[in-house]
Amino acid sequence: MTASVHQLHPDRAPTLEPLIALTAADMNAVNQVILARMQSEVPLIPELAGHLIAGGGKRMRPMLTCASAALCDYPGTRHHKLAAAVEFIHTATLLHDDVVDMSGMRRGKRTANIIWGNPASVLVGDFLFSRSFELMVEDGSLKVLKILSHASAVIAEGEVAQLTAQRQIATGEDTYLHIIEAKTAALFAAACRIAPVVAEAGEDAELALEAFGRNLGIAFQLVDDAIDYTSDEGTSGKSLGDDFREGKMTLPIILAYARGGEADRRFWKEAVSGDRVADDDLAHAIALLRSTDAIGDTLERARLYARRALDALAPFPSGKAKAALSEAVAFAVARAY
Amino acid sequence: MTASVHQLHPDRAPTLEPLIALTAADMNAVNQVILARMQSEVPLIPELAGHLIAGGGKRMRPMLTCASAALCDYPGTRHHKLAAAVEFIHTATLLHDDVVDMSGMRRGKRTANIIWGNPASVLVGDFLFSRSFELMVEDGSLKVLKILSHASAVIAEGEVAQLTAQRQIATGEDTYLHIIEAKTAALFAAACRIAPVVAEAGEDAELALEAFGRNLGIAFQLVDDAIDYTSDEGTSGKSLGDDFREGKMTLPIILAYARGGEADRRFWKEAVSGDRVADDDLAHAIALLRSTDAIGDTLERARLYARRALDALAPFPSGKAKAALSEAVAFAVARAY
Numbered sequence: 001m002t003a004s005v006h007q008l009h010p011d012r013a014p015t016l017e018p019l020i021a022l023t024a025a026d027m028n029a030v031n032q033v034i035l036a037r038m039q040s041e042v043p044l045i046p047e048l049a050g051h052l053i054a055g056g057g058k059r060m061r062p063m064l065t066c067a068s069a070a071l072c073d074y075p076g077t078r079h080h081k082l083a084a085a086v087e088f089i090h091t092a093t094l095l096h097d098d099v100v101d102m103s104g105m106r107r108g109k110r111t112a113n114i115i116w117g118n119p120a121s122v123l124v125g126d127f128l129f130s131r132s133f134e135l136m137v138e139d140g141s142l143k144v145l146k147i148l149s150h151a152s153a154v155i156a157e158g159e160v161a162q163l164t165a166q167r168q169i170a171t172g173e174d175t176y177l178h179i180i181e182a183k184t185a186a187l188f189a190a191a192c193r194i195a196p197v198v199a200e201a202g203e204d205a206e207l208a209l210e211a212f213g214r215n216l217g218i219a220f221q222l223v224d225d226a227i228d229y230t231s232d233e234g235t236s237g238k239s240l241g242d243d244f245r246e247g248k249m250t251l252p253i254i255l256a257y258a259r260g261g262e263a264d265r266r267f268w269k270e271a272v273s274g275d276r277v278a279d280d281d282l283a284h285a286i287a288l289l290r291s292t293d294a295i296g297d298t299l300e301r302a303r304l305y306a307r308r309a310l311d312a313l314a315p316f317p318s319g320k321a322k323a324a325l326s327e328a329v330a331f332a333v334a335r336a337y
Numbered sequence: 338m339t340a341s342v343h344q345l346h347p348d349r350a351p352t353l354e355p356l357i358a359l360t361a362a363d364m365n366a367v368n369q370v371i372l373a374r375m376q377s378e379v380p381l382i383p384e385l386a387g388h389l390i391a392g393g394g395k396r397m398r399p400m401l402t403c404a405s406a407a408l409c410d411y412p413g414t415r416h417h418k419l420a421a422a423v424e425f426i427h428t429a430t431l432l433h434d435d436v437v438d439m440s441g442m443r444r445g446k447r448t449a450n451i452i453w454g455n456p457a458s459v460l461v462g463d464f465l466f467s468r469s470f471e472l473m474v475e476d477g478s479l480k481v482l483k484i485l486s487h488a489s490a491v492i493a494e495g496e497v498a499q500l501t502a503q504r505q506i507a508t509g510e511d512t513y514l515h516i517i518e519a520k521t522a523a524l525f526a527a528a529c530r531i532a533p534v535v536a537e538a539g540e541d542a543e544l545a546l547e548a549f550g551r552n553l554g555i556a557f558q559l560v561d562d563a564i565d566y567t568s569d570e571g572t573s574g575k576s577l578g579d580d581f582r583e584g585k586m587t588l589p590i591i592l593a594y595a596r597g598g599e600a601d602r603r604f605w606k607e608a609v610s611g612d613r614v615a616d617d618d619l620a621h622a623i624a625l626l627r628s629t630d631a632i633g634d635t636l637e638r639a640r641l642y643a644r645r646a647l648d649a650l651a652p653f654p655s656g657k658a659k660a661a662l663s664e665a666v667a668f669a670v671a672r673a674y
Contacts, residue, residue: 042498096463100456119437119500122459126433127493129463133470133486140479149470156464161379163456 014330019063022324026066026080027059033084037131048112048124052091056107060328061191062087064216067328068195068209070321071313078198081135082144086191088132089152093159093187095125100163101246105239144194151190158182162248169257169272171249177218180225185217192216208312212325215309220332222302225250226295227336229286241282247272251301253285255294264288299336306333351667356400359661363403363417364396370421374468385449385461389428393444397665398528399424401553404665405532405546407658408650415535418472419481423528425469426489430496430524432462437500438583442576481531488527495519499585506594506609508586514555517562522554529553545649549662552646557669559639562587563632564673566623578619584609588638590622592631601625636673643670 020027038049062083069079097103098111099118105111113121129152136145162179165171192213196205228243229252243250249272257268270276271285289295309329316322357364375386399420406416434440435448436455442448450458466489473482499516502508529550533542565580566589580587586609594605607613608622626632646666653659 040494040497042494042501044497044501045494092463096459099459118455120497122433122436123493123496123500126429126466127490127497129466130486130489130493133482134490137479137482137486142474142477142479145470145474145482149467149474152467153464153471156460156467157377157379157382159460160377160381160457160464163460164379164381 014327014334016058016328016331018320018324019067019328022070022320023063023066026069026083027063029077029080030059030062030066030083030087033081033135034087037084037088037135038128040127044116044120045124045127048095048116048120049091049128051109051112051115052094052106053087055109059087060220061090061187064188064191064213064325064328065195067321067325068192068213069199071209071316071319071325072196072199072201072205074195074199074201076198078139078141079195081139082148082194082198083191085132085135085139085148086187086194088128088135089148089155090187092125092129092132093155095121095128097159099125100159101242103242139198141197143197147190147193147197151186154182154186158184158186165249167247167272167274168249169269171254173251173254176249176251176254180218180221181214184221184224185214188217188220189213204315208315212309212312215305215312216329216332219302219305219309219329222251222298222305223333223336226252226298226302228252229289229295230336241285244271244282244285245277247274251298252289252294255297256285256289256292259292259294260288264292299333302333302336306330351664351671353395353665353668355657355661356404356665359407359657360400360403363406363420364400366414366417367396367399367403367420367424370417370472371424374421374472375425375465377464381453381457382461382464385432385453385457386428386465388446388449388452389431389443390424392446396424397557398427398524401525401528401550401662401665402532404658404662405529405550406536408546408653408656408662409533409536409538409542411532411536411538413535415476415478416532418476419531419535420528422469422472422476422485423524423531425465425472426485426492427524429462429466429469430492432458432465434496436462437496438579440579476535478534480534484527484530484534488523491519491523495521495523502586504584504609504611505586506606508591510588510591513586513588513591517555517558518551521558522551525554525557526550541652545652549646549649552642552649553666553669556639556642556646556666559588559635559642560670560673563589563635563639565589566626566632567673578622581608581619581622582614584611588635589626589631592634593622593626593629596629596631597625601629636670639670639673643667 034053038053039046065079065083065086094106095112098106098113099121103111104114136148158179162183165175165179189210192209193206196209225243229241231240253268253272257265260268267276267284271281306329310326313322313325371390375390376383402416402420402423431443432449435443435450436458440448441451473485495516499520502512502516526547529546530543533546562580566578568577590605590609594602597605604613604621608618643666647663650659650662
């Protein structure tokens with residue numbers, strides 16, 4: 001089903017393995033920076049940060065920084081510190097997200113806010129965020145600082161916009177796209193773009209990798225939002241229907257609501273308002289999402305953005321880095337199957 | 338009673354008026370930056386940020402940046418953006434603090450987390466924090482970025498350390514001082530230090546103003562922690578005994594506990610554990626703080642740090658800026674009377 005995006009190996013499902021292999025040595029160095037720089041004389045900080053950082057995340061964003069550096073034939077090591085900074089921003093965002101969403105599970109583990117409480121999650125997130133800027137300042141590129149400080153502000157705006165749209169049945173696809181572009185794709189884009197900056201690969205390479213990251217990020221979030229209605233905790237580490245119970249206006253609901261008859265629309269209004277949180281309600285929601293093809297079309301949109309991400313790589317020479325990034329795109333949209 | 342610190346005008350109480358007058362034109366420009374840069378296409382952001390920013394804060398920190406610039410005879414305007422960045426960091430910290438402390442009142446108004454909820458306060462805090470870095474990046478001084486990113490990390494560490502010490506009766510004066518130096522004095526110090534950086538006034542001026550800000554910040558927080566047991570909502574905008582009910586180990590309690598007999602110590606242990614939150618308990622606590630002179634000695638410590646702050650100004654030439662900063666120090670320690 002992902003054939004329209006990527007057909008490197010039509011006989012097997014795409015994986016992250018080529019990306020992981022390509023960036024293994026780099027990521028070893030990045031992980032050392034991460035571990036060294038999440039330390040603090042206040043023991044709760046490494047304890048809490050380590051729970052999430054060591055807790056089975058894929059490290060997608062720093063891997064993208066490293067693979068982008070490889071794509072630009074960057075021979076140096078400056079991207080290690082910057083990739084760690086990107087991961088710190090992401091980790092800070094996750095810690096705050098879990099407080100905002102009152103989440104209980106992430107990556108199959110209890111969330112930090114459940115174990116240590118909301119205050120600790122908020123403050124350790126602030127610490128990691130500050131530390132990420134310290135890492136960037138140590139690197140010393142004002143251009144990188146500009147890209148990542150802007151991305152951070154956009155992420156926060158996207159999170160507030162998402163909060164504003166929560167439980168608002170009138171939220172449309174444009175608003176939704178705008179939100180995920182801000183809350184998710186902005187950091188993917190920045191993670192990719194800083195590599196050609198340190199590699200001094202030029203404006204064209206920067207814009208191409210920015211577009212690659214942004215479109216991959218959008219595809220990634222679209223699939224995530226579909227998975228929320230198709231997976232169970234065992235495979236995704238999240239609880240099935242978390243978004244549903246939180247009244248989050250993701251694309252599956254937006255499409256199903258737009259396509260629904262009067263009774264269906266009444267159901268979605270009640271569900272988004274928080275009046276239908278039983279298991280039966282979730283089962284009914286999933287049935288409606290299937291009958292309106294809302295999940296399938298969300299994934300179709302994801303494949304469109306994945307296609308754009310691949311197109312953005314066109315100017316770069318073929319090789320291991322391009323192949324690894326291409327297969328990562330295919331993997332991102334194949335996760336839902 | 339502040340005679341030991343400052344005796345410019347022994348016939349009247351010190352005020353912030355000279356500082357306000359000195360920085361009026363600058364602060365007009367700073368306020369314009371603040372208002373312009375807290376805007377966002379997401380309406381909740383300026384709404385929530387504006388509630389706190391327009392909500393009667395003294396703007397102590399950006400005024401200190403402006404007065405420090407005047408002390409260094411800085412003729413430019415770069416400090417306007419940077420003073421706004423400092424205020425954004427402070428505002429972000431306040432928004433997160435109110436979530437952490439579950440506060441209901443600040444500056445005599447309902448807190449943002451009460452009006453808009455914790456999630457919005459966390460995320461708008463993140464936005465302001467990111468925006469503050471964008472402002473610094475626009476200014477373009479890596480030295481300023483280093484000072485403020487480091488201060489931000491130290492603030493977060495101080496807040497986590499405070500959280501760890503909460504409800505821990507064994508917390509001593511050293512730990513307390515370390516916490517307030519991090520959570521409060523680090524930003525005062527950074528706010529002052531960045532002015533000689535943009536003024537290119539030299540390392541000596543930087544270190545002197547850093548020491549000035551740090552000692553003023555410690556004095557300021559010591560007085561704040563005393564006021565928590567002496568004022569009422571009408572005069573401070575805070576609720577009397579907030580720290581008491583939250584089990585915060587501030588110096589008044591640390592001193593009273595150390596000086597108390599067996600029954601008093603038992604009372605403090607129960608109080609700090611959260612088992613004595615009635616109005617009678619607070620009244621008893623205040624009586625103990627008075628009988629052990631814990632409030633008076635907290636203020637005595639504040640005067641010591643105020644003295645150090647004034648000493649740090651010694652190398653600078655006399656004039657309006659030095660006089661205004663000196664009287665601000667005297668005001669900081671006179672607030673409690």
